[in-house]
Amino acid sequence: xxxxxxxxxxxxxxxxxxxxxxxxxxxxxxxxxxxxxxxxxxxxxxxxxxxxxxxxxxxxxxxxxxxxxxxxxxxxxxxxxxxxxxxxxxxxxxxxxxxxxxxxxxxxxxxxxxxxxxxxxxxxxxxxxxxxxxxxxxxxxxxxxxxxxxxxxxxxxxxxxxxxxxxxxxxxxxxxxxxxxxxxxxxxxxxxxxxxxxxxxxxxxxxxxxxxxxxxxxxxxxxxxxxxxxxxxxxxxxxxxxxxxxxxxxxxxxxxxxxxxxxxxxxxxxxxxxxxxxxxxxxxxxxxxxxxxxxxxxxxxxxxxxxxxxxxxxxxxxxxxxxxxxxxxxxxxxxxxxxxxxxxxxxxxxxxxxxxxxxxxxxxxxxxxxxxxxxxxxxxxxxxxxxxxxxxxxxxxxxxxxxxxxxxxxxxxxxxxxxxxxxxxxxxxxxxxxxxxxxxxxxxxxxxxxxxxxxxxxxxxxxxxxxxxxxxxxxxxxxxxxxxxxxxxxxxxxxxxxxxxxxxxxxxxxxxxxxxxxxxxxxxxxxxxxxxxxxxxxxxxxxxxxxxxxxxxxxxxxxxxxxxxxxxxxxxxxxxxxxxxxxxxxxxxxxxxxxxxxxxxxxxxx
DNA sequence: GTAGGGTTAG
Numbered sequence: 001x002x003x004x005x006x007x008x009x010x011x012x013x014x015x016x017x018x019x020x021x022x023x024x025x026x027x028x029x030x031x032x033x034x035x036x037x038x039x040x041x042x043x044x045x046x047x048x049x050x051x052x053x054x055x056x057x058x059x060x061x062x063x064x065x066x067x068x069x070x071x072x073x074x075x076x077x078x079x080x081x082x083x084x085x086x087x088x089x090x091x092x093x094x095x096x097x098x099x100x101x102x103x104x105x106x107x108x109x110x111x112x113x114x115x116x117x118x119x120x121x122x123x124x125x126x127x128x129x130x131x132x133x134x135x136x137x138x139x140x141x142x143x144x145x146x147x148x149x150x151x152x153x154x155x156x157x158x159x160x161x162x163x164x165x166x167x168x169x170x171x172x173x174x175x176x177x178x179x180x181x182x183x184x185x186x187x188x189x190x191x192x193x194x195x196x197x198x199x200x201x202x203x204x205x206x207x208x209x210x211x212x213x214x215x216x217x218x219x220x221x222x223x224x225x226x227x228x229x230x231x232x233x234x235x236x237x238x239x240x241x242x243x244x245x246x247x248x249x250x251x252x253x254x255x256x257x258x259x260x261x262x263x264x265x266x267x268x269x270x271x272x273x274x275x276x277x278x279x280x281x282x283x284x285x286x287x288x289x290x291x292x293x294x295x296x297x298x299x300x301x302x303x304x305x306x307x308x309x310x311x312x313x314x315x316x317x318x319x320x321x322x323x324x325x326x327x328x329x330x331x332x333x334x335x336x337x338x339x340x341x342x343x344x345x346x347x348x349x350x351x352x353x354x355x356x357x358x359x360x361x362x363x364x365x366x367x368x369x370x371x372x373x374x375x376x377x378x379x380x381x382x383x384x385x386x387x388x389x390x391x392x393x394x395x396x397x398x399x400x401x402x403x404x405x406x407x408x409x410x411x412x413x414x415x416x417x418x419x420x421x422x423x424x425x426x427x428x429x430x431x432x433x434x435x436x437x438x439x440x441x442x443x444x445x446x447x448x449x450x451x452x453x454x455x456x457x458x459x460x461x462x463x464x465x466x467x468x469x470x471x472x473x474x475x476x477x478x479x480x481x482x483x484x485x486x487x488x489x490x491x492x493x494x495x496x497x498x499x500x501x502x503x504x505x506x507x508x509x510x511x512x513x514x515x516x517x518x519x520x521x522x523x524x525x526x527x528x529x530x531x532x533x534x535x536x537x538x539x540x541x542x543x544x545x546x547x548x549x550x551x552x553x554x555x556x557x558x559x560x561x562x563x564x565x566x567x568x569x570x571x572x573x574x575x576x577x578x579x580x581x582x583x584x585x586x587x588x589x590x591x592x593x594x595x596x597x598x599x600x601x602x603x604x605x606x
Numbered sequence: 607g608t609a610g611g612g613t614t615a616g
Binding site: 278345 | 607608609610611612613614615616
C-alpha cells in the first residue's frame with residue numbers, strides 16, 4: 001500500500017496527502033498551516049497519530065516511504081512501537097537506527113524510548129547495552145535518560161542496587177526520579193523500601209504529586225499497613241489531591257487489601273468522580289471477604305450504566321465462585337460471551353474455577369478445552385477443580401499433559417496435584433510428585449506442600465509416616481501442617497497424638513474455634529466427656545457473633561442465606577427441604593455419619 | 607514533529 005492509498009483509506013485530508021509528495025516543497029496553492037510544514041514533519045505527525053490509533057502497519061509503511069528519516073522520525077517509531085507494547089519491534093528499530101542511520105545521531109528521546117523497550121522486554125542485557133551507548137553519546141546528565149535507566153534497572157534486575165546507583169548520581173532529581181525509585185521498590189515486593197524513599201522525598205522537601213502519592217499508597221497496601229495508609233490518605237487531602245481519581249483508586253484498594261472494608265465503602269461514596277477502575281477496585285476488594293457485597297456493587301455499577309470490562313468480569317466470576325451461586329454466574333457468563341471476551345485468559349481461568357466450585361466440572365473442562373492460550377493458572381485451576389471433585393486420576397493425567405505442553409510446574413501446581421492425590425487416596429503417586437518437585441524441577445516445598453503431604457499420608461492412615469515427616473521437616477511446621485495432622489488423628493481416632501497436634505495448633509494460632517471443636521471430638525471418642533464439654537464451652541467463647549459462618553443455598557432460583565441455629569425468616573423451610581434431600585442422597589450412597597459428634601450434640605443440648 | 611513515574615483481575 002502506498003502512502004497515498006494509506007492516507008486516503010484512513011480519510012486523511014487531501015491537503016496533507018498532497019503535501020506528502022516527498023519531492024515537492026511547500027506547494028503554493030495550499031493554505032496554512034499545511035504549507036508551513038515540510039513533508040517529513042507532516043509524516044512524523046501522521047506516524048504519531050497512526051500509533052495512537054494502534055495502526056502499526058500503516059505507521060511502518062509511511063516510515064518506509066520516507067526518503068530521509070531524521071532522528072525525530074526514528075524516535076517516533078521506537079516510542080510508537082513501545083507505546084503499543086511491541087517492545088521487541090521497538091528494540092529492533094533502535095538497533096536498525098544505530099546500524100543504518102549513518103547520519104542520524106540518537107538523542108535523549110531516542111534513548112529514553114529504547115530504554116522503555118528494554119524495560120518492556122525485561123531484558124537487562126539490552127538495557128545495559130543501551131546504557132553504554134547512552135554514555136558514549138554523552139547522555140549523562142539527561143534527566144529523562146537517567147529516569148528511564150532507573151526504571152529499566154528496577155524492572156529488569158532482582159535487586160534495586162543499579163537503580164539506586166543511577167538515582168544517587170542524579171544531581172537535580174525531579175518528582176519522576178523519586179516516584180520511579182518508590183515504584184521500583186514497591187513493584188519488587190519491598191513496600192517498606194518504597195515507603196522509606198517516600199519519607200526521604202518529603203524530608204528533602206521534594207514536592208510530591210499525585211503519581212508519588214498513588215505509589216506510596218500502593219506500598220502501604222503491599223505491606224498491609226492501614227496505619228501508614230491512613231496517614232498518607234490525610235496527606236493526600238492536605239495536598240488537595242482528593243480530586244485525582246487514580247490516587248483515590250489507590251486509597252480505595254489500600255483499604256480493601258488491609259481488610260478495612262467499611263472505610264473503603266466510605267471512601268468510595270465520598271468520591272465525586274469515579275472511573276471503571278474505581279468500580280473494579282471495589283468489586284475486587286470485596287470478592288474474597290464479602291463476595292455477596294462484591295456482587296451487589298457489580299449490580300449497582302450496571303444500573304448506573306457503566307460498562308464492565310475484563311477486570312470486572314474476572315472479579316465478579318471469582319465472587320460467584322466463592323459463593324457458589326451458579327444462578328448468578330451463568331447470566332454473567334452469557335454476557336461475557338456476547339461481549340466477545342470469553343477468550344480473555346484471566347476471564348476464562350476465572351470461569352474454570354467458577355464452574356468447578358459450583359459443582360459443574362464438566363463445564364470447567366469445556367472452557368479449558370477450547371482455550372486457545374493456556375497459562376499455568378489455567379492448568380492449576382483445572383487441577384484444583386479435579387482435586388476437589390475427587391478426580392485424582394484425571395488430575396494426575398492432566399499434570400502430565402501440562403508437562404508435555406511445555407509448562408514448568410511451580411509450587412502452587414504441586415499443591416494442587418498433591419491435594420488431588422490426597423482426596424483420591426493416590427498416596428504413592430503423591431509421594432512420587434513430592435520427591436520429583438525438588439529433584440526434577442528444583443521447586444522447594446513450603447509449609448503448604450508439607451501440609452498436603454501430611455494430609456496425603458494422614459488420610460490414608462499412614463499417620464506414623466506423617467508424624468515422621470513433620471519431625472524431619474527442614475523448618476518449623478506451622479499451624480497448617482499440624483492442622484492436617486490433627487485432622488488425620490481425628491479421622492483415625494488417635495487421641496494422644498491428636499491432643500499433641502491440637503496443642504501445637506493452639507500454640508501457633510490460639511483462639512480458633514475449629515481447633516477446640518476437633519479437641520472436643522477427640523476427647524469424646526477417648527471417653528472423656530467432661531473435657532469434651534469443656535472444649536465446647538471454650539469454643540463457644542471463641543465464636544464472635546459478628547463473624548458467624550454464613551451459609552447459603554440456591555432453591556427455586558433464589559439465594560437463601562443463614563447462620564447456624566437461624567430460625568428466622570420464612571425461607572428456613574427451604575433450607576430443611578434441601579437438607580432432607582441431601583440426607584436422602586447420603587443414605588442412597590451409603591454414607592455413614594460419625595455418631596460421636598451427634599451423640600454429644602444431643603447430650604450437650606445444642 | 608519524538609521521551610518519563612501512579613490505580614483494577616488471575
